[in-house]
Amino acid sequence: MSRNILIISPHLDDAALSLSQHILYWLAKGDTVTIATLFTRGSVEQQTLYTARKAEDLEAAAKLGATSIYLNFLDAPFRFLEPISYTNILSWPTQPSIEEAVMKELTTILHSHQFDTILAPLGVGNHVDHRVAFNAAHALSYKQTLYYEERPYAIVPEHIQMRTGEPVSFDASFWERYWSTGYISSFSEQKDHKNIMELYEKEGTRAEQPKLVRHSSMHNHKLAQQSLAVVSLYKTQTPALYPHPQEFQDLYLNTPETLWILQAHDNPLMQNNCRVEKI
Numbered sequence: 342m343s344r345n346i347l348i349i350s351p352h353l354d355d356a357a358l359s360l361s362q363h364i365l366y367w368l369a370k371g372d373t374v375t376i377a378t379l380f381t382r383g384s385v386e387q388q389t390l391y392t393a394r395k396a397e398d399l400e401a402a403a404k405l406g407a408t409s410i411y412l413n414f415l416d417a418p419f420r421f422l423e424p425i426s427y428t429n430i431l432s433w434p435t436q437p438s439i440e441e442a443v444m445k446e447l448t449t450i451l452h453s454h455q456f457d458t459i460l461a462p463l464g465v466g467n468h469v470d471h472r473v474a475f476n477a478a479h480a481l482s483y484k485q486t487l488y489y490e491e492r493p494y495a496i497v498p499e500h501i502q503m504r505t506g507e508p509v510s511f512d513a514s515f516w517e518r519y520w521s522t523g524y525i526s527s528f529s530e531q532k533d534h535k536n537i538m539e540l541y542e543k544e545g546t547r548a549e550q551p552k553l554v555r556h557s558s559m560h561n562h563k564l565a566q567q568s569l570a571v572v573s574l575y576k577t578q579t580p581a582l583y584p585h586p587q588e589f590q591d592l593y594l595n596t597p598e599t600l601w602i603l604q605a606h607d608n609p610l611m612q613n614n615c616r617v618e619k620i
């Protein structure tokens with residue numbers, strides 16, 4: 342039976358960057374996929390960049406065969422008074438007013454389209470807009486909600502542990518690997534180091550988050566090659582997100598895309614044992 346699937350994408354790239362194999366698989370078996378992107382607007386000065394980002398996102402969606410909806414919320418760097426920095430993006434609060442506004446828009450979309458399943462970002466890597474998207478999807482408690490590991494943030498396995506409540510420790514070898522990870526080396530500066538280390542120590546021991554369990558993983562060589570081609574369309578983003586070619590290739594060609602689910606969530610996908618590992 343074909344399904345109507347909604348993917349919540351915080352930015353103009355997250356769904357394609359994180360779920361291209363799943364999207365290609367679902368569309369090939371007759372499902373429909375809609376991507377609702379939340380934070381699609383920058384400042385007036387940044388209009389050219391955001392127009393270019395929307396154009397490459399539309400091209401990627403067309404190559405995948407998915408439909409796009411843009412919700413036009415202001416991207417994080419333009420919602421806060423403090424200057425943009427790696428530390429600020431990871432530590433800014435999620436703001437209840439933004440979460441409520443996102444929930445309201447998503448509720449309208451869910452009511453008008455009869456979706457069977459929604460995919461929401463897990464919040465891997467702590468980006469404030471990704472945490473807003475996770476919180477909004479979690480609060481909506483839609484009948485079938487799965488959470489996806491976002492890329493490139495999932496390159497650091499500890500990021501996933503931090504979101505899913507698994508024990509995690511940050512020793513010297515972790516920090517060496519962390520600061521040399523491609524996207525982190527692009528966006529962080531020396532002045533971020535101390536604050537990020539303190540934030541991770543605090544977040545790594547956080548206990549109140551909802552408990553999530555692994556639902557399924559997908560890796561298929563042919564789909565992986567197609568996903569790499571789709572991700573490469575994001576020309577304004579990939580040079581900074583993936584400055585190391587080997588890391589980029591490994592992530593998209595050799596690493597499964599993994600979905601998570603709230604523990605004990607009443608989800609028909611789980612009841613029907615409709616797993617997607619073997620394709």
Ligand SMILES: [Zn+2]
Nearest residue numbers: 351352355471
């Ligand atoms: Zn994002």
